[in-house]
Amino acid sequence: MQSTKTGLVTVTMNPAIDLACTVPGFAAGAVNRVAEYRSDAAGKGVNIAGLLRKFGLPVTVTGFLGTENARIFEKRFSDLGVTDAFVRVPGETRIGIKVLDPESRSTTDINFPGLTPDASHLDRLTETVARLSREAAVVVVAGSLPVGVAPEEVGRLIGVIKAQGARAVVDTSGPALASAVRAAPWLIKPNDDELAELVGRPTGDLDDLVAEARRMNAEGIATVAVSLGARGAVFVEDGQALLSRPPKVEAVSTVGAGDAMIGGLVAGMALGLPLEERVRLATALAAATVMQAGPAIKDLNAAKVLEARIEITNLQKGG
Template sequence: MQNKGKRIVTVTMNPAIDLACTVPGFAAGAVNRVAGYQSDAAGKGVNIAGLLRKFDLPVTVSGFLGTENARIFEKRFADLGMTDEFVRVPGETRIGIKVLDPESKSTTDINFPGLAPDAKHMDRLAEIIEQLSIEAGIVVIAGSLPVGVAPDSVGRLIRIIKDQGAKAVVDTSGPALAAAVEAGPWLIKPNDAELAELVGRPMDSLDDMVAEARRMNASGIATVAVSLGARGAVFVEDGQAMLSQPPKIEAVSTVGAGDAMIGGLVAGMALGLPLKERVRMATALSAATVMQAGPALHDLNTAKTLEPRIAITTFQGGG
């Protein structure tokens, strides 16, 4: 599939080296034996960028990267043909250990502390994003913020992206998500709990979520995707609202599923697909990611076989 759109930029301010270990019968306070493991240069924006490259889309990656263990990231960027515009920060990029237990079908996360960029690093990142947004079609800001980086840093980047005529896509949570919504990005992807936190009240039904998403559409956020875990996701855009549900699958790990959904939506935007096709593709990519260990899909084949089995229900009523 040949790309016909503009370059896509992903921004990962708090990347991580994901060490995924498979430990059957994992138990705290006991000796555990690792049956298999893999180490990946990751972080939400990095994962999304990797998926976008599978669609042959031109991608530039940026954010903050530690100088002391950058090699694993640099190798991935080079191997996948991404342009590296990360701001280097003294210290180590954080490590996240994920213990996958196939017996209990559970995942245990052990997250190390990350980098602490200062004001000059943030200013440099803002300069880079301003330059990249001149030529970019879409800029994706994804993941959590490092220690000491203010939530409105996300809002600052969104305003810069919009001023240069690019579309800002955001996948974050908490105060950073609230700051993002205030700045008015093109697309957001909270889960149901994050949406409830954002609006300050429970989201008791799908109709509730759709109504809130439509209010966000009216405020200038073109697309709202609300992920519901195994139940699928709700997508609301331009008067259209739909629930997308994956087929029943054998779940191995949920790591990277949300990133695959954003990646599918962004790829669909770049390729000019209508909403229903974007939704079907994004849901299939997310489900395919759940079927494997590690955050990165090896190829698009599994997702393509799942696409015909995605159930899409349209909500009635206008915005």
């Protein structure tokens, strides 16, 4: 059944400002000088929205944003051409500082506390998601939760999205992922660690992984993708099970690989592609993302050239 709704929405409840600075010879307890730095408005849903825009698809972004440092996000939203429906919360969106020392080849992380949305902010987000879901084909809920937001809220949001006739996609981990799975979203993409936590044991070979994915299909999750880092990913949907393997590429930064894979799956759905083509597109986009610094590829060509080198194997028995 093809949905006639075309809008795409991403929900980022816990975005962050990533501040990366290079400090040669960084030392604790001393005065350190920054040689160069960059700050980026980050968050899984924001990254996914950026990728979807490269396909020219219409995207609205929502979630929670602090009033005190919203400008960097507002600029990114306007650069990307996405509609800003973020709920503003008093205070500052969390900042994550990465201190890179080229001399010791070390990275030091300093993570600020984030926003603490209250019940009224959560209500406003629920209303926003309900309103946007009415016109949306797909709503993606991605990333971690801010302090004070219970994991069950993710499952509740999935319920709201489904009730308005949109397809829910979830990328989170731990209890929030477990809550989402109980609400049976349309697509999930755990990595192997997240899947192990979800099923309560380390998964074994590919057959075992496919069996777990099929169990989730039976519970109402249409597409279960399990990503395996450089080994690629397994996609289980509608009686089909495909293993997709990227070519060996030079990994510059794996930041955003999972986001690119989800962006590719959602774009492929929006473009009406069959499973195998969606899988090829998603795997190529993820590999292209890994080959360069930062979570966003410059253009789709980088992925296009990799598509022919993606190896897709049918894991289905007797088929």
